[in-house]
Amino acid sequence: xxxxxxxxxxxxxxxxxxxxxxxxxxxxxxxxxxxxxxxxxxxxxxxxxxxxxxxxxxxxxxxxxxxxxxxxxxxxxxxxxxxxxxxxxxxxxxxxxxxxxxxxxxxxxxxxxxxxxxxxxxxxxxxxxxxxxxxxxxxxxxxxxxxxxxxxxxxxxxxxxxxxxxxxxxxxxxxxxxxxxxxxxxxxxxxxxxxxxxxxxxxxxxxxxxxxxxxxxxxxxxxxxxxxxxxxxxxxxxxxxxxxxxxxxxxxxxxxxxxxxxxxxxxxxxxxxxxxxxxxxxxxxxxxxxxxxxxxxxxxxxxxxxxxxxxxxxxxxxxxxxxxxxxxxxxxxxxxxxxxxxxxxxxxxxxxxxxxxxx
Amino acid sequence: xxxxxxxxxxxxxxxxxxxxxxxxxxxxxxxxxxxxxxxxxxxxxxxxxxxxxxxxxxxxxxxxxxxxxxxxxxxxxxxxxxxxxxxxxxxxxxxxxxxxxxxxxxxxxxxxxxxxxxxxxxxxxxxxxxxxxxxxxxxxxxxxxxxxxxxxxxxxxxxxxxxxxxxxxxxxxxxxxxxxxxxxxxxxxxxxxxxxxxxxxxxxxxxxxxxxxxxxxxxxxxxxxxxxxxxxxxxxxxxxxxxxxxxxxxxxxxxxxxxxxxxxxxxxxxxxxxxxxxxxxxxxxxxxxxxxxxxxxxxxxxxxxxxxxxxxxxxxxxxxxxxxxxxxxxxxxxxxxxxxxxxxxxxxxxxxxxxxxxx
Numbered sequence: 001x002x003x004x005x006x007x008x009x010x011x012x013x014x015x016x017x018x019x020x021x022x023x024x025x026x027x028x029x030x031x032x033x034x035x036x037x038x039x040x041x042x043x044x045x046x047x048x049x050x051x052x053x054x055x056x057x058x059x060x061x062x063x064x065x066x067x068x069x070x071x072x073x074x075x076x077x078x079x080x081x082x083x084x085x086x087x088x089x090x091x092x093x094x095x096x097x098x099x100x101x102x103x104x105x106x107x108x109x110x111x112x113x114x115x116x117x118x119x120x121x122x123x124x125x126x127x128x129x130x131x132x133x134x135x136x137x138x139x140x141x142x143x144x145x146x147x148x149x150x151x152x153x154x155x156x157x158x159x160x161x162x163x164x165x166x167x168x169x170x171x172x173x174x175x176x177x178x179x180x181x182x183x184x185x186x187x188x189x190x191x192x193x194x195x196x197x198x199x200x201x202x203x204x205x206x207x208x209x210x211x212x213x214x215x216x217x218x219x220x221x222x223x224x225x226x227x228x229x230x231x232x233x234x235x236x237x238x239x240x241x242x243x244x245x246x247x248x249x250x251x252x253x254x255x256x257x258x259x260x261x262x263x264x265x266x267x268x269x270x271x272x273x274x275x276x277x278x279x280x281x282x283x284x285x286x287x288x289x290x291x292x293x294x295x296x297x298x299x300x301x302x303x304x305x306x307x308x309x310x311x312x313x314x315x316x317x318x319x320x321x322x323x324x325x326x327x328x329x330x331x332x333x334x335x336x337x338x339x340x341x342x343x344x345x346x347x348x349x350x351x352x353x354x355x356x357x358x359x
Numbered sequence: 360x361x362x363x364x365x366x367x368x369x370x371x372x373x374x375x376x377x378x379x380x381x382x383x384x385x386x387x388x389x390x391x392x393x394x395x396x397x398x399x400x401x402x403x404x405x406x407x408x409x410x411x412x413x414x415x416x417x418x419x420x421x422x423x424x425x426x427x428x429x430x431x432x433x434x435x436x437x438x439x440x441x442x443x444x445x446x447x448x449x450x451x452x453x454x455x456x457x458x459x460x461x462x463x464x465x466x467x468x469x470x471x472x473x474x475x476x477x478x479x480x481x482x483x484x485x486x487x488x489x490x491x492x493x494x495x496x497x498x499x500x501x502x503x504x505x506x507x508x509x510x511x512x513x514x515x516x517x518x519x520x521x522x523x524x525x526x527x528x529x530x531x532x533x534x535x536x537x538x539x540x541x542x543x544x545x546x547x548x549x550x551x552x553x554x555x556x557x558x559x560x561x562x563x564x565x566x567x568x569x570x571x572x573x574x575x576x577x578x579x580x581x582x583x584x585x586x587x588x589x590x591x592x593x594x595x596x597x598x599x600x601x602x603x604x605x606x607x608x609x610x611x612x613x614x615x616x617x618x619x620x621x622x623x624x625x626x627x628x629x630x631x632x633x634x635x636x637x638x639x640x641x642x643x644x645x646x647x648x649x650x651x652x653x654x655x656x657x658x659x660x661x662x663x664x665x666x667x668x669x670x671x672x673x674x675x676x677x678x679x680x681x682x683x684x685x686x687x688x689x690x691x692x693x694x695x696x697x698x699x700x701x702x703x704x705x706x707x708x709x710x711x712x713x714x715x716x717x718x
Binding site (some may be wrong): 143147148150151152186207208209211212213215216219222226227257258260261262263264282286345358 | 468506507509510511561566567568569571572573574575577581584585586616617618619620621622623645
């Protein structure tokens with residue numbers, strides 16, 4: 001156990017700045033697992049069916065989530081859509097909604113209503129800049145963007161768009177969500193302090209070979225090359241506040257993973273913090289990191305402080321605390337609702353994982 | 360329909376120089392579909408469980424196949440394994456066995472007994488050269504070959520091994536099986552006339568995006584980039600006798616495709632010739648090929664003549680003939696054994712396909 005030194009370490013509660021909590025029975029199943037993962041603040045994705053494009057829908061959804069788990073702060077978002085106007089942005093800000101998420105059309109789960117061109121949204125972005133709201137980007141070009149665009153280069157091919165948006169709206173806070181490639185990391189570094197990126201719980205474990213044959217390791221953006229994985233691991237320990245935690249936990253019914261056409265998404269919510277420690281430990285065992293790289297300051301910043309600071313939300317240091325506990329339990333093979341109607345397979349089922357216990 | 364001109368075209372029966380026919384109930388189900396695909400000659404892979412490493416096992420297997428389908432020529436192979444000696448090669452040649460297939464350990468279905476290092480087999484290769492037997496290479500380096508080897512570059516990383524074997528055994532007939540990349544095509548072209556390659560029925564349709572989310576498009580080697588797909592299509596119509604047809608049809612029980620860990624292999628046997636025409640038609644519709652590229656000579660060579668010539672077997676022109684028929688039927692959704700115990704999902708289920716009817 002390369003990171004035994006972390007056993008018993010106390011940390012601020014984690015903030016998971018990218019979660020999919022779904023709705024209905026799936027929401028009922030996964031929302032109570034947020035705190036099990038060591039997390040007390042989440043940024044909630046708006047890709048429900050239909051997507052959340054109105055303030056009222058977002059507030060109703062937040063109320064349902066809050067009823068299920070009163071001890072989590074749910075930061076809410078809207079889904080970037082032609083129906084969203086400058087007035088919507090102003091109304092959203094007043095109602096306490098934090099940001100707007102942009103999905104390029106057709107790249108991932110429930111992105112059918114997504115963006116075809118950003119230009120039509122420039123007035124919305126201007127208003128977001130004025131209102132100090134966050135723009136969350138699913139940073140991939142869709143296949144329609146060119147005959148050589150694939151799941152492997154779609155993120156890198158999106159980076160000029162990221163840079164262009166940053167140039168046009170330099171004060172707009174932008175997050176390149178779930179970044180997966182060394183190229184994306186470099187692009188985010190090269191931008192000003194208003195541009196940040198989230199790193200998931202699963203990409204630091206994965207390369208293309210892992211999802212070749214395993215639907216539970218398949219997500220969008222896909223995991224890429226070993227060099228990209230190494231870049232993610234090194235970035236986590238770099239203490240660069242531009243990079244913080246967002247699991248992109250994306251539950252799908254187990255049956256949609258064992259299918260002729262299987263869903264994109266990796267479910268990590270119940271072990272959010274544990275997986276990060278597991279991944280860093282694997283990084284040390286592989287020789288990509290040294291045990292010395294993984295410090296309290298690294299974990300405090302990546303798991304909690306950097307994200308809270310970028311979003312301007314509290315709930316971190318000085319408030320709720322978690323304690324890391326070395327692996328004594330394996331990840332469950334399945335999460336199942338009480339009536340058995342909903343089943344979800346978690347990432348790394350059956351494997352030992354670090355725990356985050358509440359102090 | 361970009362290739363309507365092919366409707367009614369008469370061709371020599373196809374030779375499918377790379378098939379997996381399995382054993383037992385699966386063999387019973389798929390072997391009778393060979394002729395439906397317009398094929399009367401097949402080169403049979405030896406990766407049964409346990410693998411075929413003895414002449415007797417190969418002959419027994421051939422007898423079972425021949426009993427199921429008397430109107431197909433089954434060319435047999437052994438599985439390269441430490442138990443195979445120069446004496447085995449001599450015995451195999453005498454018994455009418457055509458070649459020996461090498462699987463690098465751990466890269467695909469039933470490759471656990473595969474090759475870790477080629478050096479130990481040099482005496483076997485020398486004897487194969489003397490006996491004029493064919494060496495069939497699954498041309499991928501295993502992940503253990505280096506931390507940056509992935510399913511995407513494993514074939515390209517193998518090409519120096521191919522060239523080295525060709526340099527050491529210049530008269531040994533070598534086939535780089537199921538080549539998937541522009542780099543592999545160039546490497547095969549750069550070798551002498553004793554080195555050839557097969558191209559499958561499915562890779563000319565596929566890129567990485569197709570198997571991201573679809574277990575029925577997942578095989579090893581994996582489909583790669585759009586540029587690789589274009590190179591395959593162009594190579595098929597290039598009339599280069601180094602490149603000929605081998606479907607790599609690989610049936611797996613449907614349940615092993617809809618699974619937490621799904622099997623590698625695409626099942627194409629019943630529509631072998633039809634798929635090739637479909638793929639070329641897509642190539643024309645995409646603008647990669649022109650309709651003029653797809654001639655009778657192209658199809659005769661790729662589907663039948665080049666493979667038969669390389670293997671030195673007859674059964675082509677002047678003997679059995681097939682007639683191409685434009686798509687009027689869709690690929691079946693499922694192949695099922697009469698007792699329902701075995702089910703296989705064919706490639707491009709539910710989509711229209713060209714037919715090869717027997718004259």
